[in-house]
Structures are given as C-alpha cells and as structure tokens.
Amino acid sequence: MTQTIDVVVNGERRPVARDATLLELLRSLELDPRAVVVEHNRRIVRRPALGEVRVVEGDAIELVHFVGGG
C-alpha cells in the first residue's frame, strides 16, 4: 500500500509517495533532471545524488532553470 506525504515544491504543497527520492519526484512532475536544478531544504542536490536523497514530510524543494533575463 502506498502512502503519500506532503512536501512543498516551488512554494506549493504537493503529495508525493512516502520515501520517494528527488529523482522520482522529478519524474512524477514530468521534468527532465538535466534541465532543472534541485534545491532541497536550501541545499543544492547535484544530479548524480538525486536518486539517493529521499524526501520527508514538509521538505521544501525548489526546482529552477534558466529563463530570459537581462
């Protein structure tokens, strides 16, 4: 039986599977891990480690990329 927990992604509360890794979170959001940078509770998680870091209830996750700017 899968249970979900709530994490905050880009400021919005979202349910994810308990014990999900950051990589699984990205997949569930249909995001290419090569195209985003992940900040987990204010710490940057590099791409190779995304599959090793698991989220817990209330974690704050920021997913950023480059946009147009001056």
Added chain:
Amino acid sequence: MTTAVELVQDAPLTIGGRTFQSRLMVGTGKYRDNDTMARAIEASGAEIVTVAVRRVNLDRTKQEGILYHLDPKKYFLLANTAGCFTAEDAVRYARLAREAGFNEFVKLEVIGDQETLLPDVQGLLEAARTLVREGFKVLAYTNEDLVIALRLEDAGCAAVMPLASPIGSGLGLLNPFSVRTIKRRLQVPVIVDAGVGTASDACVTLEQGVDGILMNTALAAARDPVAMAHAMRLAVEAGRAAFLAGRMPRREVALPSSPAEGMLD
C-alpha cells in the same frame, strides 16, 4: 576591401581569463517571442548572453526554459541574480545558476530600490566577497560610483559593470565623466550595463573607452528587435573604433578648415 574597423588595432576582450571577440553583450528578457529573441541575438553578434534563474513552472502550460532556444555551444551564458534584494538571496541564486549553467561566471545584482532598481552597493560588496571566495567570476552590476567600483575590484570581481542609467529606462549614458573615471582607475574590465535606449547611446558609451556594454530592453522593446540588434552591433564597433582612433580636442571657438591664406583681395 579593408574596412575601417580592420584598420584599428584592438585586443580582444578578456574577462576572468576568457576571451571574447564581441564587446556587445545582450540579455534574453522581455522579447515578444523566442524566435525574435534568437534572431536578434544572432544579429547583434554578441557572444555573452545573460539569463535569469527562476522557478520551473509546474502546471502543464509547459513553459520551456531558455536553453531550448539558445545553443550553449554558440553563446557564453552569463547567469544573473536579477530580482535579488539581499546579499544572501543573490548568493543563493548564484549558486543555483552555477549548478544550472556551464561556467562559474555570474552577473551579480543586488537591488536596493524597487522603483529605480538601483543597486544596494553594501549588499553587492558583501555578496561579491562571498562569491569570489567560492570561486565565482563575479561581474558586478553597480552604480557609477568610483569608490564602490574600486572596492568591488579589491574584492576580486572579474569585471565591474556601472550603469548608464536605470535598468530598462532607455535614458542612455547619463554620466560619461564618472564612467570614464572608473575605466581610467580600474584594472579589471569595465562593462557598462543597463539604460541604453538606441544605437547612439551605445556608440557614445564605447567612445568613453569602456571595455564593453550589456543591454536587453533596447533590443527587446524596439519596434524591430532584429534590426536594432544590427544597429547596436555597428554602434558598438563604431564607438570602439572612435575611441581607439582618438577624438580631436573640444574647442569653444571655431577653427577654419580651409586655409586663411590665398584669399582674393
């Protein structure tokens, strides 16, 4: 055929150990569409192209990142910390940018005032010191204050970027004297950033002897951004060539161009 520009001996621009042929740098914000942006950047001849760091849009309207439209092999992507009002935020954005990007360069902005978007130079210095310690090549967006520019250089910045006038204002180079003074006193490259409105502004700016210029709105908000990008390219080349050529002195009285001798009785 030899063009006038080829007659002028000029060294390429080197910032933080990297060499660039173009002295014009452009932003990627505020274009009406990505195709116009890509064509304008191409027409500008710029190598250094700035980008911002923002949250990915999670709803499925599928807003693509800028990298789908800019080849990172063709352009040197310079991430900025635009929108940051504290040193702490700017450092955070710079670290995210380094992770997202392809180099350790950052255009550091710490904004101090919402209306004018003028820099908070205290926060800027603090963020610059932190980022230099972390191995960043910092290009610091600052006002046209010599003393702050000297402090930023002392802090280890790779370039100092005094403004021509406020971001997005299009008012042109308001303080050529101060920008010239900064250029004369600093060893690191001086790149004027922000406030350019049209080609003559870019030309006058390069005539001050600065190493380069960065602009965004002047292209993005032009009626024809691609045509304006072409004009800016020419203006930057003309301004640089005129600086190297050395302008004549200013005089308060006329000096005839034709001989005074040989006039009829």
